[in-house]
């Protein structure tokens with residue numbers, strides 16, 4: 001069989017699977033070159049693969065950036081959703097003042113790729129990590145760390161002193177917004193921790209970290225609005241309490257894709273940190289929008305491409321299972337092809353998904369390529385080394401998910 005030049009380049013560039021890490025990186029670099037040269041197409045991509053629709057992604061970035069700008073709120077999108085420096089750079093270009101990172105190691109990757117204004121939204125606990133946090137802050141002085149415990153504040157202060165203490169570490173005080181997960185109780189306990197930070201020489205209060213994950217996914221706009229307005233208003237009240245005591249508390253950072261247009265109405269919220277809006281997922285579609293049962297303020301930009309690898313009458317098996325999609329939601333992926341929209345996908349194990357074709361409005365054959373919307377974007381992205389960025393059927397870029405697996 002003759003291999004065309006385009007086919008060869010495409011296949012070589014896309015074959016990142018089953019290679020050692022250095023070989024995988026080399027294959028990714030090659031894929032990137034082919035994409036940049038305009039020689040890589042959707043049909044060349046080996047499956048399962050993560051795809052990004054660039055038109056939809058860029059529209060999402062612009063939509064959120066201009067919405068927040070028009071409401072005079074800062075934009076510090078959460079990088080835990082994308083884990084990808086190229087996405088971060090696109091957000092910075094659109095006006096993001098910085099980037100949130102869920103974990104220290106994620107922030108380190110972002111910093112290494114030139115992203116600034118980092119806010120680590122979980123506490124950095126333990127000597128080794130605190131040492132690394134101090135180094136990161138020395139390299140990127142605008143980095144902010146989240147704290148919710150006096151002992152951790154003292155440890156950070158001591159580590160910063162041992163590191164020369166040239167500039168105090170910037171800390172956001174994380175408050176517990178009705179979740180009961182992390183964060184100090186709002187009101188007096190938060191004020192006392194702010195006073196401790198204020199009293200120590202090598203740390204400085206940057207603001208409050210206030211994320212209500214329960215509000216983000218509350219179904220029904222009015223219910224979501226009630227919940228988020230209550231929690232963010234209480235956070236804003238705590239910020240005022242701290243400021244009334246004479247301690248500056250410049251930031252109140254929080255919010256999400258689900259609550260962005262609610263939280264901007266709360267006086268005292270200075271910046272928002274939504275993440276999923278860049279991609280969207282089925283989970284967010286289901287929470288209900290302001291004008292209808294489907295939340296579609298942002299476009300679905302992220303899909304997983306699969307291939308039908310087995311077929312018998314009425315059933316097709318695709319090569320995407322637990323390892324191709326996150327499985328943390330009580331529903332499964334959905335095909336983007338309208339003719340397959342009613343076809344149920346069922347988990348078929350680690351490597352497979354089963355399609356019941358009785359509801360298919362077109363023929364499905366062995367080797368067909370089927371794209372799916374993911375149940376939950378963040379953990380799905382974390383399964384892939386790279387995303388193939390498409391403009392129509394042409395792969396315009398291959399972006400490495402450089403902070404994939406950075407969960408320390």
Ligand SMILES: Cc1ncc(COP(=O)(O)O)c(C=O)c1O
Pocket residue numbers: 078080081100121211213216254255256257258273274275276277
């Ligand atoms: C602390 C924090 N802020 C912001 C977000 C962004 O939320 P979303 O991806 O729903 O926009 C998350 C998501 O889990 C988060 O943990």
